[in-house]
């Protein structure tokens with residue numbers, strides 16, 4: 001029995017719900033081609049960072065105007081960034097090349113926190129041929145006088161500013177730390193987003209006991225991290241009109257199926273593909289297909305959202321009461 005595994009994301013028809021998340025694999029054309037062959041429905045490029053763009057502009061200014069002390073300070077941040085991807089011009093060229101080499105939709109990614117000149121790169125990414133843009137907003141508030149409303153306002157202004165630059169579909173990738181995510185999601189939608197990517201993984205700092213230095217370092221995700229986006233996607237499904245993408249902790253077919261059941265239109269994968277290589281996507285997709293056939297689904301669309309909070313026989317499992325039940329079940333396991 002054949003099963004239709006296509007889905008719609010940001011208004012784009014995708015041949016499969018497995019999307020390559022922004023990560024180094026999407027910075028490499030041959031990996032992208034292998035991922036397309038393995039059945040990826042789309043690929044999100046690595047992010048181009050506000051700091052990278054501003055840095056390049058400052059460098060230009062420095063060369064031409066021969067200034068300044070501020071410049072020296074701000075460049076100290078950059079060696080790592082330059083290793084991450086190769087800078088704004090190469091970034092745009094990479095999108096053009098990816099568009100020529102692949103048939104799946106290519107989603108550009110911009111990462112920034114303040115309204116500024118870097119936003120014009122949204123337009124340049126559109127002109128380079130990207131099919132959509134993902135805007136990753138990653139703000140870590142540290143000031144005691146800044147309110148949550150002010151922070152949210154900053155997000156919304158950024159979304160609106162990027163929306164005004166482009167006519168491409170726009171997804172916004174955010175973290176989970178909002179007091180009322182459903183309300184904020186509605187506001188992001190009203191600001192012009194077509195999709196939400198849930199969630200950004202913050203790179204939490206660590207302390208090196210030998211050097212007493214604070215060292216943010218990147219670790220690949222674990223499957224347990226899926227629970228957080230699973231809850232919020234389940235809650236948001238049918239409460240917002242925008243597309244929903246699940247990112248964090250999708251490693252195997254079971255994870256992808258759960259995210260789709262909760263209500264994700266697509267699932268994004270980075271860590272598992274980095275760990276196991278592009279062919280892992282083929283295995284996951286085959287297992288998703290098998291599960292659908294075994295469970296008599298005709299399509300992925302039929303699956304999507306069928307265990308969302310609204311559709312679930314047990315909606316409170318997405319809410320607070322789940323907590324008490326979980327505690328109680330743990331205790332009884334100890335007793336038993």
Ligand SMILES: Cc1cc2nc3c(=O)[nH]c(=O)nc-3n(C[C@H](O)[C@H](O)[C@H](O)COP(=O)(O)O)c2cc1C
Pocket residue numbers: 021022023024045046047048109111136173199200201218219220221222247248249250268269270271272274
């Ligand atoms: C090495 C690495 C590089 C990443 N680079 C980016 C990036 O440039 N932009 C972005 O939005 N997310 C980036 N991410 C985050 C992933 O896109 C993804 O959201 C996150 O890793 C959670 O998904 P996972 O559990 O499948 O890894 C990166 C992740 C890894 C592991």
